[in-house]
Amino acid sequence: MGILNVTPDSFSDGGRFADLDPARAQAQALVSEGAALVDIGGESTRPGHVPVSAEEEQARILPVIRDLAPRLAVPISVDTYKASTARVALAAGARIVNDIWGLQREPDIARVAADHGAPVMVMHNRETIDPSIDIVADMLRFFERSLGIARNAGIPDSEIVLDPGIGFGKSWEQHIEALRRLPEIVALGFPVLVGVSRKSLLGRLHDAETRPVDRLFGSVGSHVLAATLGAQIVRVHDVGPHVDALRVVDAVMGGRS
Secondary structure, eight states, rough: OOEEOOOOTTTTTTTTTHHHHHHOOOOOOOHHOSSEEEEESSOSTTTTTTOOHHHHHHHHHHHHHHHHTOOOOSSSEEOOOOOHHHHHHHHHHOOOEEEETTTTTTTHHHHHHHTOOEEEEOOOSSOOOOSOHHHHHHHHHHHHHHHHHHHHHHGGGGGGEEEOOSSSSSHHHHHHHHHHHHHHHHHOOOBBBEOTOOHHHTTTSSSSOOOOOGGHHHHHHHHHHHHHHTOOEOOOOOOHHHHHHHHHHHHHHOOOO
């Protein structure tokens, strides 16, 4: 999954693709490098982000989705937790809903997805960080609630992807624990998405302070690990290097990753 943020303030590439021409060029570059999905977001969710209205979010993403949907040979997912944004994005040509609040911030988003026959990506998240809890047990409870919302809305299990939410609502130790125990999420029987690309938690493993764009090797290492532990989708900024690395994983594991 290639990342396309059409925002002024995303942590890694904020402002680079806010206009239509650079957004179009980036999406086409992601696909040419091997992206199987392009994930378009109009609201930064980095730590300390300022929430934006649905109207502003839609003004950012809709021109891009309308332009790209007939051009790209791969599906577009819309990165939003707002039901109204999901509705207009799917009408504009997006085909998947990627919700960082696991359908729980605005549960009507599940009905919107069901009405459009759209798969949903359900990410674990927390309002506050609590280092004392068993984070995987918390994920399992969270996903149980999300799956209930999805099923009640009429979304079949075959159209649901789970995401442990690395980088969201967890301490650094819990991020590492979530990756280590990824097979417990995989065991639920749903495809699993992992996104660690360029995130600050990787910077803690470096010997010196790094910018997001300097975290390529840590990103690739994290996603190779995730693939070997059962993840089927990785959400990345740098598609080409990931494709090369994951082809090795697939070759060794016989396609099981």
